[in-house]
Amino acid sequence: MAFAWILAIVLGGENPCTNGSFETLGRNSFPADWGPVGQHVELATDAHTGRYALRFVRRAGTQPHIETGLNRVRLLDRLRGGMEFWYKAVSAQGARLRMYVIPINAEGIERTGSSRAVFTVPEGHIGDGQWHRGRIRYDYTTDPKVRSVHFAVRIEGNAGELLVDDFAYLERVGPVLRLGTVRVEEDPDQPGQRCRVHVPIYNDGDAPASEVQALLVAPAGLEVNPAKVSLGTIVPGKRARAFWTLHGRRDQSSTLAVEARTGEETASTRLPLGPKLAVRSFGPMGPVAIVGKPIEVQCELENSGTAIAPGVAISFALGDQQKTV
Structure with missing residues (x-):
């Protein structure tokens, strides 16, 4: 028995x-x-x-x-x-x-x-x-x-x-933190050297997330202000947004780490920092080309990434001729 x-x-x-x-x-x-x-x-x-x-x-x-x-x-x-x-x-x-x-x-x-x-x-x-x-x-x-x-x-x-x-x-999941997309907004006066970083933080659980704190960790040489953001309570189904200012010259690839915490519950994600170059336009500078006469061509590059691209070189090739600028 x-x-x-x-x-x-x-x-x-x-x-x-x-x-x-x-x-x-x-x-x-x-x-x-x-x-x-x-x-x-x-x-x-x-x-x-x-x-x-x-x-x-x-x-x-x-x-x-x-x-x-x-x-x-x-x-x-x-x-x-x-x-x-x-x-x-x-x-x-x-x-x-x-x-x-x-x-x-x-x-x-x-x-x-x-x-x-x-x-x-x-x-x-x-x-x-x-x-x-x-x-x-x-x-x-x-x-x-x-x-x-x-x-x-x-x-x-x-x-x-x-x-x-x-x-x-x-039976119950408690508070469940989820980080949305981390975004970087460049300072128009100091692009690549000063920016604002922000991320939405959601509570997907069935209980309030109290005393939520968000932390941004940057690589050496970059300064985060403030290092930690207090967001108070996030009730189920709602979100809050954390903001930081990032200072320092970003001229090499690195990674930002973001963490949100309430009690023992944490959520984390990463954002790679790096340049992202693309050709915005390419072609002759004038509308007419004359046979036997030189023409000038122009290439415009755009950096849509999150870091400075140093030492950029562009190569123009025509047949077996090539020129790098």
Whole structure:
């Protein structure tokens, strides 16, 4: 009797998202309760915890109608709550790395009146070699067509590689900070030497994020003012914006790091700093060219990047003749 009581306690405490760490394998040597979508979905030993994670590789040239990802084959009946997961974003070339909560109807298909809840891996996490925690809040209790949900993974677009591990269902996700696009606005009087950096900070969770602070870390030689920005409380579904002024000559490629924090919850991203040159115009300076007479040509370059491009050289070639200026 004592043994049976202990067993009941263990089973009762099991997370509804069973085998979320992929440690139990089925007969096909793929994690039980999960199913691959498309090709190049495999077990990996580079895990966040335990022995296994799952690796997804989408190769360039894969037809758009062919998906790359993962679905649960054992659906969840929890129509409100959250999905927790860990991911390591290896690469993405013209692709989005995404996790979904997918609403399913009584027939076992997605045809409901509700949209998927989605998490897109931030660009600043791609290629950083780190495991990151993600959470998605969802609520389908007001849609009578929704009877269950999938937890899912997709690589959408051209090519990418992604590792995931440790999925779990949460009754509440708490505050979930998300950083939007980091933008740089050059000072028109001192471009490349003084600029304003700003980023929106969202709370995608189901609880207020209190005493939110945002930090901008710049490479040596650049000064940030203020170093830390206090944003107060961000309620669920709302955002706040952090602003900094960056001083110093930016004449080489480097990286800015942005972090937002509330209690133990953090969100981070990176912004590469560097020049981005493009030919704005090229052609003869005059409307008429006379045979046998020299003509003058003009090339106008534009730097739409976030750093000065020093030592720029332009080469003009005509046949086997070349001139660099």
